[in-house]
Amino acid sequence: MKKFFIIIFAIFSIGILSSCKTSSKDSVKTNTNPQQAIQGEWISYSESKINLPKTTSAADAHKLLDLTASTSEKIKFDKKKVTLATNEYDYKLGRQIIIGSYSYDYKLEHGQDILKFDTTSSDIGGNVYYRVGSKLEKEKTKEINDKEAKEKKSVTHLNEVWKAKTDIIEKSLKEAMIGTWSGHFKAVATTGQGVAWAPGMQTLTFDGGTNLSFHASSDSLTNFDQKVIHNAYASYQPNGILGLEPSDHIPVDPKKLLNIIKDLTAEQMFSRIKYIAFSYDVTTDTGTISQSFSPSELSYKNGKLSFDTALLITQCGDEGVQISGDVSKTE
Structure with missing residues (x-):
């Protein structure tokens, strides 16, 4: 009987330790301090788009469709500065992000690896930024590249036939x-x-x-x-x-x-x-x-x-x- 209680106690202890490790791991991933959580480099994407060519040159005249390549835009936050493109600005963080004379509603989602912000006071529905280096950013990059490669292949083939x-x-x-x-x-x-x-x-x-x-x-x-x-x-x-x-x-x-x-x-x-x-x-x-x-x-x-x-x-x-x-x- 004594041996039985020892085994039960050991299993219970392992369960507690496992729970503590999981809780500790989650607390590291989610930073409750927004000022720290927002720091780092973020990237936003504009997907590739199939459109009609503007026939203003000999090269364009042989196309039936054209493809506008995808683009990306980065933003970087440190403790006091934010870098947009090549320009650096002071910012303040509260319920909104204040950059210069502009105020942005914002949200950090998905383990703080997605940053959403908008210039309106309504629900966030504007630009979506992914934390550079995160799993979500890598998945989104692959999704964007795969879509563009597929569209480029189909548009190129169509234009060759045309x-x-x-x-x-x-x-x-x-x-x-x-x-x-x-x-x-x-x-x-x-x-x-x-x-x-x-x-x-x-x-x-x-x-x-x-x-x-x-x-x-x-x-x-x-x-x-x-x-x-x-x-x-x-x-x-x-x-x-x-x-x-x-x-x-x-x-x-x-x-x-x-x-x-x-x-x-x-x-x-x-x-x-x-x-x-x-x-x-x-x-x-x-x-x-x-x-x-x-x-x-x-x-x-x-x-x-x-x-x-x-x-x-x-x-x-x-x-x-x-x-x-x-x-x-x-x-």
């Missing part, structure tokens, strides 16, 4: 532009110092590669011969090619868009195009000239694009003048 499909558009347009185009133009001033030239004749000659010549009868400063074009790309509204109305929003869903474009033929694409233009820049001795060549009434038959007229717009940035008018092929 480029392979639409390369025929730019190639066919440049081939159809080969030759000399001529017509009347009107000029308007685009800046306060610009001078509206008198109407005149304009002539454009394109070799189908990278060389182009242009002459406008009203001003010799705009004229150039055999200049190399750069930042050249065909611009068009993807909505029509995708079978959407101009006012419809293009879905930012790579899988859905891939299903739409994977079986598109060149004939289908050209039959759906409602607007197209070939844009490029030319550097001359007097500055940079930007032009846009926009054909109308496209016809695509037997693998060849043709059209009779086009609207030619020339932006003479250095002179503050824009000239425009329809041109027809003369040879």
Whole structure:
């Protein structure tokens, strides 16, 4: 019997010691002093986002979707100072965090490894920061990186398929532009110092590669011969090619868009195009000239694009003048 009580007492003692260790461990993890608990480095994330590209360059013109990479922002608290980006400020900690003239409601959660704060006096619903080095921060970093890698893979694949499909558009347009185009133009001033030239004749000659010549009868400063074009790309509204109305929003869903474009033929694409233009820049001795060549009434038959007229717009940035008018092929 004595031996039995000794065993029971030993088991009971082990249970008490185990409970004390657990309690001690928890008390170390959760600091009841907010001033000490908030000290350290914290990080907040902005997730990657799939969106529509802004077609302002040749590179963007070959994309159907774009991906904005994730970003992060760090904040560091010590006993008296807080560092935001590269700027250091004094702060006071009470029921709110006061930094300069701003007051933030805040909460420490999940074992004080998450800091939430907001500029309003309502429930915290603003920025979420993770304690750098904590398990939660590592898990969130992995979650952000995995999501971005998956989105990047799907967007890249979609854009590769889109480029392979639409390369025929730019190639066919440049081939159809080969030759000399001529017509009347009107000029308007685009800046306060610009001078509206008198109407005149304009002539454009394109070799189908990278060389182009242009002459406008009203001003010799705009004229150039055999200049190399750069930042050249065909611009068009993807909505029509995708079978959407101009006012419809293009879905930012790579899988859905891939299903739409994977079986598109060149004939289908050209039959759906409602607007197209070939844009490029030319550097001359007097500055940079930007032009846009926009054909109308496209016809695509037997693998060849043709059209009779086009609207030619020339932006003479250095002179503050824009000239425009329809041109027809003369040879």
